[in-house]
Amino acid sequence: MTSDFATCRLGEGGPRRKSRVAPRYRKDGYDAAFDDRTLWLDAVWHQGVVTLVCPRLNNLAGVFRSGALALDGVPARPRVRHFYRHSLVQMRAPELPARVTLEVAGTRHDSAVSVTDPARFRGRNVIVTMSRDNDLVWIEDFARFHAETQGADAIILVDNASRGYGRAEIEQALARTGLDALVLRTDLPFGPRGRAPHANTELFLQTCVLNALRLRHLSEARAVLCCDIDELILSRRAPTVFDATWQSIFGFTRFEGEWRHAPTPAQGITVRHADHVLVRSGGRPSPAKWCIRPTGPLGELQWRPHVLEGFAFNWLFLSRAFTYHHCRQITTGWKRDPHRDDTAQLVPAEPAAVLARGRRRVAPRPAAAVRAGWNAALRRGGEVLSRRFFALRPASQVVSLLILSCLGIVLEEAIDDDPAQQEIDAILAILDATPQIDQMEATLDVWF
Missing domain, CATH: 1.10.287 (Helix Hairpins)
Structure with a gap:
């Protein structure tokens, strides 16, 4: 198994995670795609605490209750918290341990402990995305667009077992965009798609990845934008989404998108983001995406692809200052078949490049200044208290x-x-x- 995360999985013959989704909501192949073996995606030491970021434990929570957890052989008392698609197991550790161990019924499960590295992305505008088998041209177009139109400085791309290329090829594509790129890999199952209302209930991996990255790399970033390779973020007014999020009181921005379609390309031609110049009249908006200031009042909340976990006021932060184009044909077909779309009701619309023209940054963004003075101290204190409260x-x-x-x-x-x-x-x-x-x-x- 290939992974840049400190992952622990159950062996053959051990206990298995049980699904919470009733059989009538499971599509064909659901059980095969369900991750029943991963105990934790990553073990992260952060601010004196080791956090195991786990796919939602369900019945496997009993494994932690009955087993013996230890950090470098020293027994540790866990605190377990359950969320919609993931769970956190936290243990106090004043010093960085090398390994975390869980022993259950004579069987040992363990992994290394990942070290946090916030310095690389400190004060930077960072895109976070996952990808599997996406065309390298798509990845490059996606990253370059956000560097040029939204002022992105860096990108963390987590590759989920792509088969046509490796890490080096992804890094080469991203290097041409000028972004500081960190490419990580994991082979864990992405998860199964169910029937409504459980279409996404057990897609554990993406939520686990987001929260592992939040702890390991992004706690001091200027702003973090969560979006997918088939999405292009656009400003309806002058500020970029990173700038608007940095300047906002709560440091959080959400925005809906619209589906964009491309004409059927000629045989052998790769469809691109720029080809998506058709829209469906009266179509539903695409689910909201978000940008957050990790050092802000909401910085310690859990991340999910479309919302902050456990935050009752996500809806209050929906902004019309931004939108995104959800490019229908930028897909490998794993989730939807773009060739089955009814194109009769599609009408032409301006491409993303035209809409973004005139809103590009005309000067480089200055580095984030260190706030000083009594007002700044009060603001920092208020943000710290708010972070603790909302967490x-x-x-x-x-x-x-x-x-x-x-x-x-x-x-x-x-x-x-x-x-x-x-x-x-x-x-x-x-x-x-x-x-x-x-x-x-x-x-x-x-x-x-």
């Missing part, structure tokens, strides 16, 4: 707000020289009437 589970956020309300009441009544006990008793009564915190967390995690 909490929803139930913990509710409890924190109630506690702050109590403190606010005490302060107000102290100023007014009135007793605060009546208001506090009312809040405590509400808390007494709620379920236990663990049950609240489980329920709210499902909602959000």
